[in-house]
Each structure stands twice: as structure tokens, then as C-alpha cells.
Amino acid sequence: MLARSPDGFLESDFADEGLPDVPDVPGMISFPTQAYYAWLTRSFAAGQGAVVEVGTFLGRSTVHLAAGMAAAGRKDPLYCYDGFRWQPHYASTLDLGLADGESFQPHFEANVRPVHPHLVVTACDLLDLHWQRGPIELLVLDAPKQLPEISATLATFSPVLRPGSLVVMEDFLYFPAYTLAWVIGRLGDRVSLQHVVRESHTVGVRIEAPLEAERAQGVDFQPLRATPAEAEAGWDALLDPLPDDARTRLGPGRILHLYDLGEEDLARARLRERAIGDAEQLEWERLAGTHLQHRYPGLFAELGLRRALDPRRADDRARIWRQLRRTIRAPYLAARRGARRALDALGASR
């Protein structure tokens, strides 16, 4: 059971916090998550342990963590882990002229060091992670998505995660990556839900009791070892405490899990029962163009989806644009609220 934190639970798009003035680094996290990360290190973390990020890519997330640390006057290191190996599919969105497998660490460092020079960067595979630098207050994860990597990450860091530490996970609410939420759900009352970032897939959980590293490797962490009844009960427990929007985003994880357990009929029945909103429909349509169509053919058949969105078609373009507008809205709101605050302050000082 992943209950809401007794110390206060926050669901926000963090638009009120605004975005720090940092270089525009290519990356994969949304505006609300960027604002959340800057807020975390500026206002939330109390400096009672290290700030560690696993899965930096070129540093879009890192510059926001770094900007928050700089704003808080922190001079302690920001610890960063990534394999830093260029992959062919990155080139479809960004061309740095790197060969497959070549290190992009120099690009990462060039992006982040101007914001916070106190970086300690480790290039390694998640299965080789190590940590010997004492307690961690804030652990931000955006690389471990599959069971072996999630287990290795938890096993590495859980000895230094104390009650009160925060573990932030990108993609927690992204249903195709449901293993992450499932494993965290298995930690039971050792963790509690503290932050849910709106219009995003990011969640922060508070450590309530020491985690035992070997629990991270336990058989019950393996989604495919669950019986269908255990899966259903696990998903009820995981989804119940979530706010509505987050529950909707993660909800189809149950359906993929049941399908992966060989329960296609049950998964299709659960899919038929769902009230699928516009955003979720769009996501299924997008996924229809990925390898998931081959992994879950029965689900895509149930949805009548045989093709991916095509930006050359007018109706698809309109739907893609609607999705983009949602993403663009957050910084616009942040700027507007910032301006209003400045005007209010001006008015108050007269």
C-alpha cells in the first residue's frame, strides 16, 4: 500500500514556482517537472544529505536541480550518474554528431557546470552503481525503468535513504513503464506518496522506514510472479491513494500487467470498462506506432488501433497540437503569475 504522506501531500504543476533562468538544454522532462526539480533543491531539501541524480541525459533535469541548489546557496556537490552512451534513436530528435555508443558526458558537463560547478559525475551502467558518500536526502531517478535496474538502484541507495529522504521518479505515472510503480508499491508502508507533479509522470515518495536492500531483490517485486488476484489487489492499493489525474495516467498499467501475466481476456475486459479520456486515447494511438503494438496486440485490437498518429494528416496534426498546447501552458502560467506577483509587490511598496 502506498499511502499519502502523513506529513503533507502535494499535487501541483509548480507553475507558481516559475522556471529558473537556465540554459535551454535538450531533454525529456516536462515544464512542470522542471519547475518541480528547481523547487525541490531551492525550497524543499534542507541540506541534510546529498542530492543525487541517476539518469541525466544531457542535463535538462540536472540544470534545474543545479539552479535550485545555486539559489539556495548550496556549494555541496550534485552527484550525477549516467551511462552517457549515445544511442541511435537520440539522433531522431537531436544531432550532436556523435557515433552510436560514443560518450555524451562532455556535452552534459558543458550544459550543467555553468549553473553549478560542484558536480561529481560518474559514468557507469546502472548495474554497476556504487555509493559510499553517506546519507542521501534527495534521490532523483530517470534511468531505472526495468526490474534489474530498479533492483540494482534500490539495493545501492537504500542503505543511505533515511526516514525523511525523498525519492523522485520520472515515469512513475507512465503506464508502459508500470514496473517502476509496481515495485515501489511493494515497499508498502516504508514509503509514502509526497509529491505528484500534474501534467507529468513525476512522483516523489518519502522514505518512512529504512528500506532493506534485499527486499528490493525480492520475489514479490517481480510483477510477473504475481497471480492475477495479487496483481488486481496490488493495483487497487497503488492507485487508490493517487489523486484523480495521476490515477488516470497510471491506471492502464494494471491492464498491461494483466496482459503480461497471460490474462488477455481479463486485460481486455478491464480495457473495455475504462472511460478513456482524450489524453489517454492519444497516448494509446501514439503507442500503436511503437514496439508495444507487438507486445500487446490484443489491447490495440480491442481499441481498434492499427496505425500510429501521422503528423501529415490534418486531424492527427490537430490532436498533436492539442497535446503540445497542454505542455506549453505551464511556463506561460508561471510567467503570468510571476508578473502578477511582481506587480503586487510593487503595489504594496508604494
Ligand SMILES: C[S@@+](CC[C@H](N)C(=O)[O-])C[C@H]1O[C@@H](n2cnc3c(N)ncnc32)[C@H](O)[C@@H]1O
Ligand atoms: C530518459 S533519459 C533521462 C532524461 C533526463 N533526465 C532529462 O531531463 O532529459 C534516461 C537516461 O538514462 C540513461 N540510462 C538508461 N539506462 C541506463 C543504464 N542501464 N545505465 C546507465 N545509464 C542508463 C541514459 O543514458 C539516459 O541518459
